Amino acid sequence: MIPSETLPPELRVDGLWWRKFAWLGSVYGPEWWKRYSPPVIAAIIFSVVGRNRRGCIANMRRVVGDRVPGAAALAALRTFVEFANCMTETLEYFGPKPHPVQVDLPEADLVEKLIADGRGLVVVTGHFGNWDLAAKRLLSYGRPVHVVMAREANASMHRYQQQLRESASIRIVFSDTSLFSTLNLVHALRANEVVAMQLDRTPPQARTVDVPFFGAPAHFAAGPFHLARVARSPLITAFAVRMGVRHYEIRLGSAYDVPQWARGKRLASVAAQAVADFEAIVREFPVSVLGFLGRAGAHSSAAAIAARA
Numbered sequence: 001m002i003p004s005e006t007l008p009p010e011l012r013v014d015g016l017w018w019r020k021f022a023w024l025g026s027v028y029g030p031e032w033w034k035r036y037s038p039p040v041i042a043a044i045i046f047s048v049v050g051r052n053r054r055g056c057i058a059n060m061r062r063v064v065g066d067r068v069p070g071a072a073a074l075a076a077l078r079t080f081v082e083f084a085n086c087m088t089e090t091l092e093y094f095g096p097k098p099h100p101v102q103v104d105l106p107e108a109d110l111v112e113k114l115i116a117d118g119r120g121l122v123v124v125t126g127h128f129g130n131w132d133l134a135a136k137r138l139l140s141y142g143r144p145v146h147v148v149m150a151r152e153a154n155a156s157m158h159r160y161q162q163q164l165r166e167s168a169s170i171r172i173v174f175s176d177t178s179l180f181s182t183l184n185l186v187h188a189l190r191a192n193e194v195v196a197m198q199l200d201r202t203p204p205q206a207r208t209v210d211v212p213f214f215g216a217p218a219h220f221a222a223g224p225f226h227l228a229r230v231a232r233s234p235l236i237t238a239f240a241v242r243m244g245v246r247h248y249e250i251r252l253g254s255a256y257d258v259p260q261w262a263r264g265k266r267l268a269s270v271a272a273q274a275v276a277d278f279e280a281i282v283r284e285f286p287v288s289v290l291g292f293l294g295r296a297g298a299h300s301s302a303a304a305i306a307a308r309a
Helices: 016-028 031-048 050-064 071-093 110-116 131-141 155-166 179-190 223-231 264-284 301-307
Strands: 102-104 121-125 145-149 171-174 194-198 208-213 216-221 234-244 247-257
Touching (some): 016 155, 071 131, 121 131, 145 179, 171 179, 179 194, 179 223, 194 223, 223 234
Parallel strands (some): 102 247, 121 194
């Protein structure tokens, strides 16, 4: 078998050719294909990409334990399946023939209240569940939404994913862009707009804060907390959990104000509270942590918990 890493970027399992094939099936395929092919395809990929499989199993062992033989491996396989289902429903939802998607909101909509305060809002999530659907759902509050994200690991996917999200009126800002992009985000927040960021995707050059995660130190993005501090905007943790076929639930954590003078330990204290929200949702829905698909030690704090054990 040819190792995935030796193939051209477009032909790798995370490459453009396979994503376009997935888009065709997700948008135009029959319902039976959309329901039953993702688990099969996910299982095939699970068996092929050894480095990612081993990393995912190692990470899952920290969450679900290893007292039951095979529990971590089974949870890792279910994570691959969850990713496949989320991707299928995302591509369908962003495509020309979307099916209705049920999105359950919390009884107390804290996001609406915070936006009504007029100070903008920093929404922090993780590489968890269906973050694309959650970003599009934020548009329903009537404010522009800016999503800060790392570039795709596979270069062939970069422009394709950007166009997919921007077709839904989501404004994409890449985390490795210039200082002017950061200043634009501060301006957007002061105009009462929404900025969404992931905690657990940290490119090598990014500013990070070390916070314990499942009993091991891990790097989390410091950017969301500095941005909220400079713009004087509230910050809230939010996660989109897949509950069933085209059915998601938005889970909100706590809202935080990052003091203007917060630096060092004080900023890390606020970050630790947000990470605690993330760890709580991971404990409840471990197979939704799609950051675990990365190999242990990758630039993702979720993946890094095993590497640092």
